[in-house]
Amino acid sequence: MIDRRMMLGSGLGYAAALGGDAAMPAAAAQYPKLAVAGAFDCDARTLDAASEDFGHVVRRRPWLVVRPASAADIAAVIRWADIRRLKVAARGQGHSTYGRAMAFGGIVIDMGAMNAVHLIEPDRVVVDAGATWQEVLAATLPRGLTPPVLTNYLGLSVGGTLAVGGIGGATSRNGMQTDNVLALDVVTGDGRELACSAEHNRDLFDAVRGGLGQCGIVTRATLRLVPAPERVRRVQLFYPDLHSLTADQRLVLGEGRFDQLQGAVLPDTDGWRYQIEGAVYYDGGAAPDIEARLAGLSDLREEAATTDLAYLDDATAFAKLEALLRANGQWFTPHPWWLSFLRGSNAEHVATGIIEELSLEDIGPFGRVAWYPLATQALRAPLLRMPEEEVAFVFNLIRFPPSDDPATVEATVARNRALYERVRGEGGVLYPVSAFPMTAEDWREHFGPAWPRLREAKARYDPHNTLTPGYEVF
Ligand SMILES: Cc1cc2nc3c(=O)[nH]c(=O)nc-3n(C[C@H](O)[C@H](O)[C@H](O)COP(=O)(O)OP(=O)(O)OC[C@H]3O[C@@H](n4cnc5c(N)ncnc54)[C@H](O)[C@@H]3O)c2cc1C
Numbered sequence: 001m002i003d004r005r006m007m008l009g010s011g012l013g014y015a016a017a018l019g020g021d022a023a024m025p026a027a028a029a030q031y032p033k034l035a036v037a038g039a040f041d042c043d044a045r046t047l048d049a050a051s052e053d054f055g056h057v058v059r060r061r062p063w064l065v066v067r068p069a070s071a072a073d074i075a076a077v078i079r080w081a082d083i084r085r086l087k088v089a090a091r092g093q094g095h096s097t098y099g100r101a102m103a104f105g106g107i108v109i110d111m112g113a114m115n116a117v118h119l120i121e122p123d124r125v126v127v128d129a130g131a132t133w134q135e136v137l138a139a140t141l142p143r144g145l146t147p148p149v150l151t152n153y154l155g156l157s158v159g160g161t162l163a164v165g166g167i168g169g170a171t172s173r174n175g176m177q178t179d180n181v182l183a184l185d186v187v188t189g190d191g192r193e194l195a196c197s198a199e200h201n202r203d204l205f206d207a208v209r210g211g212l213g214q215c216g217i218v219t220r221a222t223l224r225l226v227p228a229p230e231r232v233r234r235v236q237l238f239y240p241d242l243h244s245l246t247a248d249q250r251l252v253l254g255e256g257r258f259d260q261l262q263g264a265v266l267p268d269t270d271g272w273r274y275q276i277e278g279a280v281y282y283d284g285g286a287a288p289d290i291e292a293r294l295a296g297l298s299d300l301r302e303e304a305a306t307t308d309l310a311y312l313d314d315a316t317a318f319a320k321l322e323a324l325l326r327a328n329g330q331w332f333t334p335h336p337w338w339l340s341f342l343r344g345s346n347a348e349h350v351a352t353g354i355i356e357e358l359s360l361e362d363i364g365p366f367g368r369v370a371w372y373p374l375a376t377q378a379l380r381a382p383l384l385r386m387p388e389e390e391v392a393f394v395f396n397l398i399r400f401p402p403s404d405d406p407a408t409v410e411a412t413v414a415r416n417r418a419l420y421e422r423v424r425g426e427g428g429v430l431y432p433v434s435a436f437p438m439t440a441e442d443w444r445e446h447f448g449p450a451w452p453r454l455r456e457a458k459a460r461y462d463p464h465n466t467l468t469p470g471y472e473v474f
Contacts, residue, residue, distance in 0.1 A: 055097030079191035092157025129159030169260030186216035189462020207457030213468035229281030344391030
């Protein structure tokens, strides 16, 4: 690590020290030195780490990694990079699957140290965007409060999920995480520090939520809070096929029987298992009448499983799978995930065809095909794309393939691309954490009617296209 004094004192020396493919472009050295209060990491290990993400599919080495201490640091870095025409990408927790937080030959801003929780009020919390949802929840829960929507895995950063949407079991009730933001502090692609909300700089607010980091780096977020339930009773129901699973999912969604609703097609020893996962919140001793919530459902009732956990234990349950995958090494192998939303009207037909062609190895014993309906009216962030129907289905190939053979990974990425084209042709929409290449033309089509909004905001806030090259939107 190079500290501030070194950097301030020897901009050129630093560039030379990097050497090799990471050397500073010669012309850049004539510009003023960069001064920030945070740290610069340029050792091979740090650059290697910023060249990778959870996907382990693509690798793009930056020239420099900065660990900012403040929004002012980020603004200084962006302005410094802008005049050198260096690309800049924020990195939250690096759980992208296709290099979206990388900046080849540019600067990665590691948000990890900007993780403070500043203020908690009964209806809101103010956090730095590098905080993980786990850190946010740990701060709010002692006050009996929670964000209304948590992702299944809490090790993601606030800035990272707000860039894509942030979906969880409570999304049908409460929207995406992007729908539960009250205000944002942003450093734009031209280095301005701006505050935005529904009332103030609305265009920026709308361009940043679900905007793939194209217009600004979120430095601080004011997030909505609601009273947290004390306990969660969660039930898993199993079905013999996708059709009966889907019919019951539609029923329980329509009747709002669960506070959280998800589901999956799970790999089994000799085929697939079809599962609904519904959760009911409750307080004190008054346990909910689960039987009433299950009335009339056609699941294989003898296989049903129930858990009853404190809210925090339920919210962090994914950590057990994470620990297992870290222990067996599969957390660190390639994850060519593919995530989408299907139109409610043809979802079952489209998914059936795709699942028929999947092998268990495509998903891996610890993977799953996430499959559940959403009420789209709860989703309001303009850049968060959804099929234009009242119900959409989450359809995600969460792959933990047993093989990390590069040829197999490459073939999977190619199949992901083909799947994308197939689903797009059926009116489906990408959830932009998927692992396959997208062209600028693909993104134009993806954003559809929202594209002019993003294009205009880009021209206004990141005119030199400095930010977030990993998505290849512009
Ligand atoms: C195990 C696992 C579980 C997951 N579960 C869910 C889930 O339940 N629900 C869900 O919606 N998604 C889920 N995801 C996907 C996840 O939300 C996205 O990959 C998310 O972008 C990752 O967040 P991150 O902090 O790791 O971001 P990174 O990978 O670090 O960054 C993602 C993108 O956001 C940009 N970015 C990061 N910080 C900022 C910022 N402060 N301002 C602007 N742009 C920024 C980056 O430049 C990059 O383009 C999961 C991923 C994994 C690996």
